[in-house]
Amino acid sequence: MTSDKPIIIDCLQYCNWSREIFEEMKAGGVTAVHVTICYHEQFRETIQNMERWNRWFQEHGDLIVPGRSAGDVRRAHEDGKTAIIFGFQNCSPMEDDIGLVEILHQLGARFMQLSYNNQSLLATGCYEAEDPGITRFGKQAIREMNRVGMVIDMSHSAQRSTLEAIDLSERPIAITHANPAFWHTALRNKSDEVLKALGESGGMLGFSLYPFHLNGHSNCRLDDFCDMIARTADLMGLDNIGIGTDLVQGQPDSIVEWMRNGRWSLETDYGEGSKDNAGWPGPLAWFEGNRDFGNIAEGLKARGFTEPEVDNVMGLNWLRFFETSFGPQD
Amino acid sequence: MTSDKPIIIDCLQYCNWSREIFEEMKAGGVTAVHVTICYHEQFRETIQNMERWNRWFQEHGDLIVPGRSAGDVRRAHEDGKTAIIFGFQNCSPMEDDIGLVEILHQLGARFMQLSYNNQSLLATGCYEAEDPGITRFGKQAIREMNRVGMVIDMSHSAQRSTLEAIDLSERPIAITHANPAFWHTALRNKSDEVLKALGESGGMLGFSLYPFHLNGHSNCRLDDFCDMIARTADLMGLDNIGIGTDLVQGQPDSIVEWMRNGRWSLETDYGEGSKDNAGWPGPLAWFEGNRDFGNIAEGLKARGFTEPEVDNVMGLNWLRFFETSFGPQD
Numbered sequence: 138m139t140s141d142k143p144i145i146i147d148c149l150q151y152c153n154w155s156r157e158i159f160e161e162m163k164a165g166g167v168t169a170v171h172v173t174i175c176y177h178e179q180f181r182e183t184i185q186n187m188e189r190w191n192r193w194f195q196e197h198g199d200l201i202v203p204g205r206s207a208g209d210v211r212r213a214h215e216d217g218k219t220a221i222i223f224g225f226q227n228c229s230p231m232e233d234d235i236g237l238v239e240i241l242h243q244l245g246a247r248f249m250q251l252s253y254n255n256q257s258l259l260a261t262g263c264y265e266a267e268d269p270g271i272t273r274f275g276k277q278a279i280r281e282m283n284r285v286g287m288v289i290d291m292s293h294s295a296q297r298s299t300l301e302a303i304d305l306s307e308r309p310i311a312i313t314h315a316n317p318a319f320w321h322t323a324l325r326n327k328s329d330e331v332l333k334a335l336g337e338s339g340g341m342l343g344f345s346l347y348p349f350h351l352n353g354h355s356n357c358r359l360d361d362f363c364d365m366i367a368r369t370a371d372l373m374g375l376d377n378i379g380i381g382t383d384l385v386q387g388q389p390d391s392i393v394e395w396m397r398n399g400r401w402s403l404e405t406d407y408g409e410g411s412k413d414n415a416g417w418p419g420p421l422a423w424f425e426g427n428r429d430f431g432n433i434a435e436g437l438k439a440r441g442f443t444e445p446e447v448d449n450v451m452g453l454n455w456l457r458f459f460e461t462s463f464g465p466q467d
Numbered sequence: 468m469t470s471d472k473p474i475i476i477d478c479l480q481y482c483n484w485s486r487e488i489f490e491e492m493k494a495g496g497v498t499a500v501h502v503t504i505c506y507h508e509q510f511r512e513t514i515q516n517m518e519r520w521n522r523w524f525q526e527h528g529d530l531i532v533p534g535r536s537a538g539d540v541r542r543a544h545e546d547g548k549t550a551i552i553f554g555f556q557n558c559s560p561m562e563d564d565i566g567l568v569e570i571l572h573q574l575g576a577r578f579m580q581l582s583y584n585n586q587s588l589l590a591t592g593c594y595e596a597e598d599p600g601i602t603r604f605g606k607q608a609i610r611e612m613n614r615v616g617m618v619i620d621m622s623h624s625a626q627r628s629t630l631e632a633i634d635l636s637e638r639p640i641a642i643t644h645a646n647p648a649f650w651h652t653a654l655r656n657k658s659d660e661v662l663k664a665l666g667e668s669g670g671m672l673g674f675s676l677y678p679f680h681l682n683g684h685s686n687c688r689l690d691d692f693c694d695m696i697a698r699t700a701d702l703m704g705l706d707n708i709g710i711g712t713d714l715v716q717g718q719p720d721s722i723v724e725w726m727r728n729g730r731w732s733l734e735t736d737y738g739e740g741s742k743d744n745a746g747w748p749g750p751l752a753w754f755e756g757n758r759d760f761g762n763i764a765e766g767l768k769a770r771g772f773t774e775p776e777v778d779n780v781m782g783l784n785w786l787r788f789f790e791t792s793f794g795p796q797d
Contacts, residue, residue, distance in 0.1 A: 181511060188566030236518030243574055 144168045144214055144452035145430050147380055148343040149224070149292075149314040153387035154193065159200040161427040162219040168452060169210045169220040169459075171248055171313060171381070176226050177399030180237055183230035187244055190221065205245050207460040222459075224248030224313070226293065226396075228259050228278065235274075235281055242285040247463050248313060249282065250290045251275060251302060254408070255401065260291075260298035263324045264408075268295035271305060283307045286464045292325070292381075299331050308462060309339035314381035316345050317372070320365040321352040325409065329372060336373025341458050343381020344369075348418035349409035350383070355419040363436040366450065375446060379455040380433065386426050390416045474498045474544050474782035475760045477710055478673040479554070479622075479644040483717035484523065489530040491757040492549040498782060499540045499550040499789075501578055501643060501711070506556050507729030510567055513560035517574055520551065535575050537790040552789075554578030554643070556623065556726075558589050558608065565604075565611055572615040577793050578643060579612065580620045581605060581632060584738070585731065590621075590628035593654045594738075598625035601635060613637045616794045622655070622711075629661050638792060639669035644711035646675050647702070650695040651682040655739065659702060666703025671788050673711020674699075678748035679739035680713070685749040689762060693770040696780065705776060709785040710763065716756050720746045 145166055151173035152158050162170065174186045194203055202213050204220030213220035223245045231237040231249070241249075251260035251271070259275035261268040271279065279302060282289055289310040291299040302310055312335060318326040327335075327342070335342060344366060351357035352365070370378055385392075393416060397408040407415055423432045430451065437447045475496055481503035482488050492500065504516040524533055532543050534550030543550035553575045561567040561579070571579075581590035581601075589605035591598040601609065609632060612619055619640040621629040633640055642665060648656040657665075657672070665672060674696060681687035682695070700708055715722075723746060727738040737745055753762045760781065767777045 180514075184510075184567070184570055188564070188570060191566065191569050234518070236521065237514070239521050240514055240518060240574065244570065245573075 142166050142214075143434070143448050144210075144456060145380075146210070146452040146455040147171070147382050147384065147427075147430070148311070148341075148455055149173065149345075149381040150384040150386075151226075151388070151392075152385060153389075153392070155387070156197055156200070158386055158427065159193075159197050159219065163200055163217065165427040165430055167219050167427050167430065168214045169204050169222060169455075171222045171224045173226050174223050174246075175230050176253060176396050177229050177401070180230050180232050180234075180241075183225070183241070184244075187223070190223070194221075203245055205247065206463050207456055210456055210459060222247050224250075224288075224290065226250050226290075227253035228257050231278070233258060233274075235277055238278065238281040238287060239285050242287050246287060247459075248288045248290045248311065250293055251278070252295075252298065253293045254397075260302065261295040262293055263295045265295055268297040270297045271301045275302075276305060279305050280307075284466050286462060286466065288462050296328060296331060299327075300334055303331075303334045303338050303340060306338075308466065309341070309458070310335070311341045311343070311458070313341075313343045314345040314347070314350075314383040315342065316350045317365065317369050320368070321350065323350055323409065325350055332369065332373045336377040339377070341377055341379055341454065342369065342373065343379050343455075345381060345383045346421060346424050347383035347385075348421065351421075355421060357421060359423045359432065359436040360439065363433070363440040363442075366437065367440055367442070370450075375449065376454055376457075378450055379458075380430070380451060382424070384424075384426065385417060388417070393417055472496050472544075473764070473778050474540070474786055475710075476540070476782040476785040477501070477712050477714065477757075477760070478641070478671075478785055479503065479675075479711040480714040480716075481556075481718070481722075482715060483719075483722070485717070486527055486530070488716055488757065489523075489527050489549065493530055493547065495757040495760055497549050497757050497760065498544045499534050499552060499785075501552045501554045503556050504553050504576075505560050506583060506726050507559050507731070510560050510562050510564075510571075513555070513571070514574075517553070520553070524551075533575055535577065536793050537786055540786055540789060552577050554580075554618075554620065556580050556620075557583035558587050561608070563588060563604075565607055568608065568611040568617060569615050572617050576617060577789075578618045578620045578641065580623055581608070582625075582628065583623045584727075590632065591625040592623055593625045595625055598627040600627045601631045605632075606635060609635050610637075614796050616792060616796065618792050626658060626661060629657075630664055633661075633664045633668050633670060636668075638796065639671070639788070640665070641671045641673070641788070641792075643671075643673045644675040644677070644680075644713040645672065646680045647695065647699050650698070651680065653680055653739065655680055662699065662703045666707040669707070671707055671709055671784065672699065672703065673709050673785075675711060675713040676751060676754050677713035677715075678751065681751075685751060687751060689753045689766040690769065693763075693766040693772075696767065697770055697772070700780075705779065706784055706787075708780055709788075710760070710781060712754070714754075714756065715747060718747070723747055 204222040252262040254262040254264040534552040582592040584592040584594040
């Protein structure tokens with residue numbers, strides 16, 4: 138029993154999963170992780186990825202459990218395990234078939250991005266020149282995701298689509314991994330307008346630790362990061378923020394190539410990198426992996442957050458969001 | 468609340484589903500039905516069939532509910548609804564992929580036949596000339612079905628494969644819809660050897676009302692049918708028998724053609740029929756559909772079954788079997 142420890146929830150990772158990483162989660166006291174199980178995969182390929190997780194749940198049941206509800210997360214906390222919550226960075230697993238939203242939810246998916254950098258069937262990605270907003274199919278998908286309890290994630294979507302998703306969705310949405318553009322300008326970071334609308338609608342922002350989203354990139358300072366969190370809390374509310382590190386551990390460069398190029402690009406797309414800087418960015422000194430969440434909590438305390446406020450940002454805000462988001466609509 | 472009515476469970480139907488039929492189930496007091504959602508469909512096609520059911524559960528939630536556990540069946544009984552239990556008449560939905568067993572179970576499948584008339588990747592069907600028994604893949608599939616709680620159904624399988632499945636399976640199996648060959652000789656009916664082994668292993672037989680499986684076909688008499696049930700109870704035990712009508716309502720002849728020919732046959736296969744008798748057999752006078760289960764119960768009483776014995780055959784035996792069969796292995 139480790140239930141006296143704080144609840145730590147990371148609302149995005151996409152590591153090269155292994156027992157070693159699951160052990161690091163335990164060592165770091167990580168209660169729940171939203172794991173990416175698809176970038177460009179279609180339905181059948183996503184099922185294959187779920188099958189792999191089903192085997193990991195069997196083989197490493199002493200460390201990880203499926204996370205499909207806030208209750209699963211609480212039980213994981215009591216048992217000193219990590220709840221694994223499935224999410225998609227793109228809508229490709231539902232293909233052109235609205236009925237797959239419920240099927241994928243039945244199989245444990247709890248987050249789906251409506252678009253990943255590019256235009257999708259549902260919405261526009263943040264790398265497109267034009268953003269015509271949520272599509273006809275997208276409006277139906279939002280209603281269906283609302284109905285079954287799959288969270289709309291707009292981390293990689295463009296601004297108009299994001300504002301429309303916030304408006305159209307009858308339930309609060311999430312931006313699981315991004316930072317405010319006021320702190321660091323990047324296509325992936327979000328404007329004050331988006332963050333305010335997100336906070337006012339009861340949605341959640343997860344702060345990213347991916348160096349391309351950070352002021353100073355891999356040299357970003359912890360105190361600067363925590364100051365940004367404090368300023369974002371002023372903008373969108375202390376209850377609407379959490380962590381979504383975008384942590385990658387142990388992935389080969391072929392994965393970042395897959396993320397950026399999928400099957401759609403004949404020319405190499407370098408995403409947030411460049412031809413001379415095509416691979417993964419270097420790690421932060423104060424956050425290398427799942428053992429280091431304590432550093433963030435310490436940084437927040439040093440910035441003046443109270444202990445209950447730190448607990449909210451490190452996990453309890455996400456837990457409350459899961460509570461009202463993962464089940465069927467009332 | 469209709470919980471004073473008996474629990475009636477039909478362990479196989481494959482009707483042309485509609486609100487009208489769901490209303491007939493309610494009128495007939497049918498507590499649960501194992502419905503066929505696949506004959507030859509591959510994984511993606513089976514998902515499509517599940518999607519259709521998901522919509523029916525939404526549209527007709529006042530009449531039907533998903534049946535994934537004995538608890539679901541009991542709740543349906545209390546609420547005066549019918550629990551719908553998904554099953555496959557073939558192993559085609561799992562394709563060549565052992566991981567799909569768990570995925571399909573997560574989506575609600577609770578019965579899977581290892582073969583449908585023909586040789587499959589797992590076992591031999593009852594129309595093949597040779598039966599080499601359970602295959603290498605079949606042995607692994609049986610273990611996996613045991614692990615997750617998907618019932619092995621050998622209704623359309625050949626004798627050696629069936630005996631081996633009973634032996635290899637660590638959990639009791641089912642023959643959801645067939646009759647004893649001692650009463651009516653048919654490729655689909657089962658020998659004393661199979662029925663005895665089934666009963667001794669704690670497995671279940673569901674008595675079929677499909678005319679091709681009946682003595683006298685569509686002219687079969689109710690008293691003869693009930694006498695056959697009494698003789699089968701003597702052979703395999705009163706706790707190991709139930710109903711599995713194989714009821715078809717409102718299906719066009721194209722469905723019986725699909726069942727018999729799938730995509731595998733260039734020549735037309737007539738299955739249990741013939742070229743001159745290619746369509747559905749005519750109905751029985753005393754069992755035309757879901758309103759008529761009371762006739763069977765009356766017939767059993769007339770044959771000398773006590774009231775508790777009738778309740779067991781009409782539903783409680785299946786309910787107890789569901790209780791120990793649908794969850795993960797201990």
